[in-house]
Amino acid sequence: MATAVGGRRRARPRAPRLLLGLSALLAVGAWQIGLSAPPGPAPPAAAPPVVASATPDGGGLARAVPVRVRIPALGIDTPLVPLTLDQDGALRPPDPNGPDLVGWYAAGTSPGETGTALITGHVDTARGPAAFFGLSTLTAGQQVEVARADGSTVRFTVDAVVNHPKSDFPEQRVYAAAPRPELRLITCGGRYDRAHGGYQENTVVYAHLVGSQPEVR
Numbered sequence: 764m765a766t767a768v769g770g771r772r773r774a775r776p777r778a779p780r781l782l783l784g785l786s787a788l789l790a791v792g793a794w795q796i797g798l799s800a801p802p803g804p805a806p807p808a809a810a811p812p813v814v815a816s817a818t819p820d821g822g823g824l825a826r827a828v829p830v831r832v833r834i835p836a837l838g839i840d841t842p843l844v845p846l847t848l849d850q851d852g853a854l855r856p857p858d859p860n861g862p863d864l865v866g867w868y869a870a871g872t873s874p875g876e877t878g879t880a881l882i883t884g885h886v887d888t889a890r891g892p893a894a895f896f897g898l899s900t901l902t903a904g905q906q907v908e909v910a911r912a913d914g915s916t917v918r919f920t921v922d923a924v925v926n927h928p929k930s931d932f933p934e935q936r937v938y939a940a941a942p943r944p945e946l947r948l949i950t951c952g953g954r955y956d957r958a959h960g961g962y963q964e965n966t967v968v969y970a971h972l973v974g975s976q977p978e979v980r
Contacts, residue, residue, distance in 0.1 A: 823877030823944040824975060827913035829867055832882060836905045837897045843909070845869035846883065857884060862893035872944075874909040875917035875972060879941045882909075886950045886962070895950035899924060899966045907946060907970050914977055919946045919970035926952045926964040937967055944972035 833840045846855055846866035857866040865884035872878035885893035907919040927933060937947055946968075953964025 822972070824875040824915065824917065825913075826873045826876050827911040827915065828869075829874045829880075829882075829909045829911050831910040832865055833908040833910070834898075834901070834906070835908070836901060839894060839897075841865050841884075841894050843867050843882065854883075859885060859888045859893075862888045862890060865894050873911070874919075874946055875911060875915070875944055875975060877942070877944050879938060879945045879947060881938070881947050881949065883949045886952065886966070895948070895966075898948060898950050898968060899926065899952050901968055907948065907968070909946075915975050916977070917944075917975045918973055920973045922969045922971060924966065924968050926966050928953070928964050929962075932965060946970045946972070 828845075829843045831840065832843055841863050842865070844857060844864055844866045846857065846868055847870065849855055854868060855866075857864040862885060865882060867874070867883075868881040872880045874880040874882070884895035884898075886895050886898070887893050901921050901924050903921050903923055905921045907921065908916055909919070910916045927937075937949070948968035948970070950966050951962035951964075952966030953962055955962050
């Protein structure tokens with residue numbers, strides 16, 4: 764199969780629609796994100812499996828819906844909304860009319876379970892900076908907290924923050940299943956070039972679970 768990059772088509776290994784759809788959607792200008800499927804022939808329908816609960820030896824928690832994400836270093840404390848795939852298999856982004864909204868891939872791993880959980884948000888919208896505007900300034904060792912509907916808060920430590928060119932987005936590295944609870948925060952990043960489709964990179968925060976505690980109300 765092939766996928767369009769900067770107006771050209773280049774070969775790319777077959778991958779689930781989620782992987783190609785997510786990287787394609789998040790690689791364009793934030794307020795220009797649409798609901799279209801990735802260009803080129805569509806691969807067979809597939810999505811990461813839903814894990815009912817984490818195994819004790821994996822160090823993860825049982826599945827629970829995440830409801831808020833907090834990043835103390837950036838002053839972020841915002842609701843999480845579930846994101847689904849559209850009819851073409853592309854991940855729907857958060858509503859740009861709610862710039863403070865951040866979404867998680869609800870059919871995948873929930874934050875705190877063993878595996879790789881995905882949280883995405885806009886870097887900006889037509890009205891200005893959005894929830895993940897400062898995401899690229901995070902550094903290794905800083906914290907991300909996710910409040911869950913079961914009353915727990917899971918805490919992740921940032922391992923790395925990387926800007927990946929959209930022309931060579933490493934789907935396997937970003938989305939691959941993990942043997943421990945991990946988290947990816949993803950937004951648009953890098954240089955903005957309107958003539959070439961908007962932002963030229965994706966900012967990806969890689970983090971792993973370091974603890975959980977009851978939610979303080």
